[in-house]
Structure formats: C-alpha cells, structure tokens
Amino acid sequence: xAPTTAFQAHVYRSLPETERSxxxxxxxxxxxxxxxxxxxxxxxxxxxxSEMFGVAPxxxxxxxxxxxxxxxxxxxxxxxxxxxxxxxxxxxxxxxxRWLQETSIAExxxxxxxxxxxxxxxxxxxxxxxxxxxxxxxxxxARALVMSxxxxxxxxxxxxxxxxxxxxxxxxxxxxxxxxxxxETVQAxxxxxxxTRDPERVAAEHLAVARAIADDAPEEAQRLVLQHIRHDxxxxxxxxxxxxxxxxxxxxx
Amino acid sequence: xxASAPALKAAREIAAWTNALSLDVxxxxxxxxxxxxxxxxxxxxxxxxxxxxxxxxGAFLETHDFVVGAGAIFSTEAIRSKDGGLxxxxxxxxxxxxxxxxxxxxxERFYDYQNMPFFASASRTxxxxxxxxxxxxxxxxxxxxxxxxxxxxxxxFAGVAGCDIRIKKLEEILMPTLRSIPxxxxxxxxxxxxxxxxxxxxxxxERVRSTSGGRSxxxxxxxxxxxxxxxxx
Numbered sequence: 001x002a003p004t005t006a007f008q009a010h011v012y013r014s015l016p017e018t019e020r021s022x023x024x025x026x027x028x029x030x031x032x033x034x035x036x037x038x039x040x041x042x043x044x045x046x047x048x049x050s051e052m053f054g055v056a057p058x059x060x061x062x063x064x065x066x067x068x069x070x071x072x073x074x075x076x077x078x079x080x081x082x083x084x085x086x087x088x089x090x091x092x093x094x095x096x097x098r099w100l101q102e103t104s105i106a107e108x109x110x111x112x113x114x115x116x117x118x119x120x121x122x123x124x125x126x127x128x129x130x131x132x133x134x135x136x137x138x139x140x141x142a143r144a145l146v147m148s149x150x151x152x153x154x155x156x157x158x159x160x161x162x163x164x165x166x167x168x169x170x171x172x173x174x175x176x177x178x179x180x181x182x183x184e185t186v187q188a189x190x191x192x193x194x195x196t197r198d199p200e201r202v203a204a205e206h207l208a209v210a211r212a213i214a215d216d217a218p219e220e221a222q223r224l225v226l227q228h229i230r231h232d233x234x235x236x237x238x239x240x241x242x243x244x245x246x247x248x249x250x251x252x253x
Numbered sequence: 254x255x256a257s258a259p260a261l262k263a264a265r266e267i268a269a270w271t272n273a274l275s276l277d278v279x280x281x282x283x284x285x286x287x288x289x290x291x292x293x294x295x296x297x298x299x300x301x302x303x304x305x306x307x308x309x310x311g312a313f314l315e316t317h318d319f320v321v322g323a324g325a326i327f328s329t330e331a332i333r334s335k336d337g338g339l340x341x342x343x344x345x346x347x348x349x350x351x352x353x354x355x356x357x358x359x360x361e362r363f364y365d366y367q368n369m370p371f372f373a374s375a376s377r378t379x380x381x382x383x384x385x386x387x388x389x390x391x392x393x394x395x396x397x398x399x400x401x402x403x404x405x406x407x408x409x410f411a412g413v414a415g416c417d418i419r420i421k422k423l424e425e426i427l428m429p430t431l432r433s434i435p436x437x438x439x440x441x442x443x444x445x446x447x448x449x450x451x452x453x454x455x456x457x458x459e460r461v462r463s464t465s466g467g468r469s470x471x472x473x474x475x476x477x478x479x480x481x482x483x484x485x486x
Contacts, residue, residue, distance in 0.1 A: 038355045048345075129460055131444055133370075167388045170458030172396045175388050 017059045024053055024063035029072060029089045030183045043073065043083045096191040100240040108240065111185060112233035118177050119162070119225045123209065125169035127218040135214040138164055142206035145199050154199055155190040158182075161206050165225075168213070189232055193239050205231070256471050259434050260484045264471045266430045267440060267482065271475045274317075274400065275381055281313050282402035282414035285325045289406055295333040296411065303340055310342045311349055313416065319426060320344070320416045322352070322393055325404060326366050327412035328376065338412070339366055343393065354392065364391050371401040375413045379403050380477040386420045386448060386458055396420045398448065420457055424449050436485045441470070443479025455483065 015023075031037045043049060050060040064083060067073045074086045091099070103111075130138075141164050145157040159182035166175040189197060205228040212221035256264075288305050289296050310323045324341030332338050337356035342349040354364040366372050371384035385398035401415030431438055431451035439455035440448045445462065447455045455461065461483055464470055473480035 041353050041355075044350070048350075129446070129458055131446075131460075137368075163390065167390060170386065170388060170396075172388050172390075175390050179390075 017056065017062075020053070020055050021059050021062040021066065024055070024060065025066050025070075028063075028067060029070075032072065032085055033089050033091070033183070033187060036179070037085055039085050039087065041085050043085070045082070091187040091191065093191060093193065096188050096193065097243055099188055100193075100236070100243055103240070105237055105240065108233055108236050111181070112229055115181050115185070115232075116226050116229050118174060118181060119165070119229055120222050122165050122169045122171070122174050122178065123213065123221040123225045124218045125171065125174070126165050126213050127216050127221055129170045130168040130213060132214070134168055135210065138168065138210045138213065139207065142203060142210045145203040145206065151190040151192050151196075155186045158190065158202065158206075159186045165209075165213075185232070185236065188236060188239070191239075193243070195235070195238060195242060197235055202228075202231075256469055256484050257435065260438060260471060260482065263430045263434050263438070264473055264482045267427060267480070268474045270426070270430075271473065271478065271480065275402075275475055275478065277313070277317065278400045278415060279381060279402045281309065281323070281416070282325075282404050284309055285414040286404045286406055286411070289404075289411070292406075294331065294406075296327070296331055296406075297333045298327065298338050298340070306340055307342060307349070307351070314342070314344050314349055317416070319418060319422045321395065321397070321419050321422070323414075323416035324352075325412060325414040326372055326401075327404075328410060329367060331406075331409075331411040337366070339364065341392070343417075352392065371399040371415060372413055375401050375403045376410055378477070379405070379410060383442065383478045383480075385442070386446065389417070393417055398423060420448075424457070434484065438485065439483045440473070441481050441483050447483075448480075454485070 046057065046060055050057045053060065064073065068075065072085065072087050072089050073083050075083045141161045145154060148154055148157060162182055163175060163178050166178040209221055209224045209228065212224055285306060288302055306325055313323050314320055322341060322343040327338035329337050339354045339356060341352045343352055357363060371382055374382040381402045383398060383400050386396055389395055389397050397417045397419055399415055399417050401413040403410055404412045404414055427440060427449045431449060434451060437452045437454035439450035441461060442448055445460050447457050447459050447461065450456060467486040469484050471482040471484060473482060
C-alpha cells in the first residue's frame, strides 16, 4: 500500500545511508556483546556483507571503519586475511550510567513487562516441549553463573540461560525475542555500579526455574520466572535511582 | 484400531523418501571417511582435507536441493587438534559457505557438539541418527532437523557426517503425503515430538505423550531413526 499522507510518506521514507551504517555497527556490536559472534571470528567478505545487509559497499565500508576505530574489529591483509572480531564491546560503566539516566522508570518497567510476557509463555512451552536430557543442559547453564567472577562473564551466563529457555520452547521467534531483550538489559544488570547483583541469588532463581521445568510444573515455572524478572527490573530501577535522582538531603546546600 | 489404507500408504511413502535420504547420508559419511583412510591416529585435518571435504559437501548439496547445510564433525579423541573438528558448510545463493563455531569449552558461544544428540547417539550406537526439530541458535540459527551417520575408520568411530534440513522445507516435502491421510495425522520423531502435522491438531515441536483416544502409531520403516506416524481415528 502506498503512503497516502505526507506524514506517512515521511515515516516510510527510505533510510539514509548514514542511519544504515549506524544500524550495521549496532547490530554487529550487540551480536558480539551477546556472544553470538565471538572474538577471533572472521566476518563474511565485504561483498557478502553488503549483499546480506542490502546496503551499498560504501555504506558497509563506513560501518566497518567505525567498528575498527572502536577497536572492535581489525582487518588483516593477505591469504588468510579478512575482517576479524578482536574485542568484546562491553558497555563501559559510563555508557551504562548514561543508559540508566536516559531510560525512565516507566521505560524500565515496560521493558520488564515485555520480558515478563515473553518469559511466561516461554517457560510454559518449555515445560510442555522440553525432553528430560535437555533440562540437564539448562541446569548446567544455571550453575554457570556462579562459576565466573567477572561481570562480563556473568552477563553472558545470565543471557545464555534465558535464551536456552526459548530454545527448549522450540520457538525461533521466542528465541529471537529473548536475544533482543537480553541485548537491551543484561549488561546494565551486571555492570559494576553502586549496587551489584548477587550472582548466588540469581543462580538460585535460575535453578528454581529449571527445576520447575524438569518437574513439568508450568504454573510454578511461570510464577518463578515472573518473580525473577521483577527482581531484575527492581535492580535496574534501584541502580538508576542511585545515579540519577539525588536524595533531597544531597540536593540541599 | 487398525490404521486406514491411506495412512499405511503414506507411511510407506515417507519411509521410502527417508530411506533414500538415509542411504545418501550413509554414502556421504563413507566417502568422507575415505579422505582419512589409512592415516595414523590421532588424525590431522589439513587444509587439503578440508578442500576435498568441501568438494564432497558441494556435490551433496548440489544433488539434494532441499538440504541447507552439510559437513563432518570429528570426535575429539580421534583428532590431533584439541579444539575439536567441526567442518560444516551452508548453502548460500550461488555458493556454499563454511560456518565458524566456537569450539573452546567454556567459550561464550561454545558449540558443545560432542553432547549434541546427533553426535552423541551416533557415537554411542555406531548407527545413523536424526535429531530435531530443534532451534540451532549457536550454529545454523535455524529451526532444523539434522541427519547424521558415523564416520568409521578401520572399524573405529571417528565422528559423524551429516546434513541439515530446514523444518520449513521438510513441511513442503512431506505435506502432500500427509494430506492424503483422512483426519489428523503427524510424523513424530523417536522422542514423540511432532516433525510435521497435516492439520492444526498436531503442531511441529509439540510432544505427543500418549496415544489415547483411539489414536494409533504406525512405525516408519527406516532403520535406527525411530520415526512414526500418528493417526487419529
């Protein structure tokens, strides 16, 4: 359907090449920070990439140059050359602080609402559809959280657990939704800010969800996962408040 | 209750199609094994080996247009490299492309293939196997079914060779046969999970836990794969 009003024509206008370049940088950075692309991995050729993203070669080169400047990828010449991922772009504490300051409590709550909707359906389907040996892998992923002591590793373990729930639900769409939600929140959740999350407690919550799925108890699994997400959102709100809204006493001279 | 004639005919057709694919996968595994025959253990996987394997994969994809990816995977005990050997290609528009996997245990995107059922089961039984439907988000990033057959070298298990089929494609292939069955019917895997159903009654990925209510299971006669056809009265 062709746009009928001037507003619609504006909304649906073709994307300028600069926005496309930024979108490529964001897409690749997010995929790496989630561990979906790994350090050391070679990106497809420039021709293949510009074809897959559907952008002009010059736009793609601009995106790659941006990623190079950020130190995320490096390009090597020669026979075994190509563009390689060299760094994990973990949000710096400053960037996390900025994100928390820019994101309102209403938006954080809404993020939690969407995650709750996705996760509730996911765990119910996982109960129905998972086989017992698959639940074993889920339990292992739940335990992985306490094995690592770096916030980046904890963030990966956390997101892997949630993504695995969607894999057990046998749903590519729920998996993609979960990957996107994890990309939005997991780094802020584990960022070393004023208050850090207790990995033992988060792991215990993950284990409880995994056990409920193993016991084929959809009501219990749903209740636990919703409670878990509420804790996550509370943590983000607390982290935000500790940064952005000084208490009255602090404000007074 | 006894299954209807159309259901039995459908089961035979699905078995014929699956057997043909099984034989081809078996042949593909045997030809992959030949690349390493007579070589000392632990095996080394050279650039030349990978180039020759890529030719085999290219030929397999050429003759099986419904297959999206194929390759060979080696047992870590059989090969020299401690990082594992996962040589897998996927079909692109005009070419095939090698997939990269994280094979470092504990890595962020570790593809723990030795514990993946299509590998573990072939390793345990020495027989062909099929796994899926599953969301392969660390590998193909697709909803797929994986067929695999063991690579045997001098009678010893060294790995598997196999191929991936998108569930979407399998649905297209099997639906005409399933639709020839009057009433609700579905192809189930060995674990009782729906692979393709002929109606909304049985949706792919769901597990059928009992065959009560007059439903019956017709085995699909393909060795080792455990497929069956669920038919409702």
